[in-house]
Amino acid sequence: MITVHGLRKRFRGTVALDGMTFAVRPGQVTGFVGPNGAGKSTTMRVILGLDRADAGDALIDGHPYRGLRDPLRHVGSLLDAAALQPGRTARNHLLWLAHSQGLTARRVDEVLDQAGLRAVARRRAGGFSLGMRQRLGIAAALLGDPPALLLDEPFNGMDPEGIVWMRRLLRALAAEGRAVLVSSHLMSELQETADHVVVVGRGKVIADAPVAHLLATAPGARRATLEDVYLALTRDEVEFRAVDPARAR
Numbered sequence: 001m002i003t004v005h006g007l008r009k010r011f012r013g014t015v016a017l018d019g020m021t022f023a024v025r026p027g028q029v030t031g032f033v034g035p036n037g038a039g040k041s042t043t044m045r046v047i048l049g050l051d052r053a054d055a056g057d058a059l060i061d062g063h064p065y066r067g068l069r070d071p072l073r074h075v076g077s078l079l080d081a082a083a084l085q086p087g088r089t090a091r092n093h094l095l096w097l098a099h100s101q102g103l104t105a106r107r108v109d110e111v112l113d114q115a116g117l118r119a120v121a122r123r124r125a126g127g128f129s130l131g132m133r134q135r136l137g138i139a140a141a142l143l144g145d146p147p148a149l150l151l152d153e154p155f156n157g158m159d160p161e162g163i164v165w166m167r168r169l170l171r172a173l174a175a176e177g178r179a180v181l182v183s184s185h186l187m188s189e190l191q192e193t194a195d196h197v198v199v200v201g202r203g204k205v206i207a208d209a210p211v212a213h214l215l216a217t218a219p220g221a222r223r224a225t226l227e228d229v230y231l232a233l234t235r236d237e238v239e240f241r242a243v244d245p246a247r248a249r
Ligand SMILES: Nc1ncnc2c1ncn2[C@@H]1O[C@H](COP(=O)(O)OP(=O)(O)OP(=O)(O)O)[C@@H](O)[C@H]1O
Pocket: 011, 014, 015, 016, 034, 035, 036, 037, 038, 039, 040, 041, 042, 043, 248, 249
């Protein structure tokens, strides 16, 4: 389980996190949604120890990321699929990560298979499409067989087959009992994939509820989609940002 409590973070004049508090429970896919600049990536970076919060805490199974030994065994992450050494082959990229964490080459081949990358494992990652980079990022996230996963926009750049693959993979990972946090702007994908949704705006939580609950309690519930609910919840934020571009990203 991942818990964040009262996270605050300011970048010079910008408040990125303003008391962000929620939990990512095992056995579920939790969607993490909100307008551009709402603080999703910053929250994930704080959980992963890449940014330091000014206040509050972010814990993975009760421990801060920096306190974890062999962190890839506790939490896997996909933050920026473009962040890899272009000259390395997919397999070498994973081998390098695996060695840093005491993981085996056999495990590398397993995750290459799981991510559907076996045929291109010896190609240079620099030549990969965004969809293939996302798959490589997923392979890296799965390397340590972690009970928790943080995935920032994993559907980005995926072709239709890739989207279906990703959806099934996320469901399967949750069914194995993992805690899976997925940020996305694609409400239709999350409606199909997520059990639970955390909606954020301006650095804090606006709604934190099961998808079924959000759909059932929405106005015009019978035909409401997650997109309708999201737009209704974030409308004030959107109007605010439209009239005050200085605060928008
Ligand atoms: N390194 C940084 N320096 C300055 N400001 C930053 C930095 N990182 C994030 N911010 C600001 O913090 C706020 C939150 O950004 P963040 O990237 O976490 O939002 P997000 O919800 O992930 O947005 P998006 O949907 O566009 O990915 C934004 O106003 C952003 O401009």
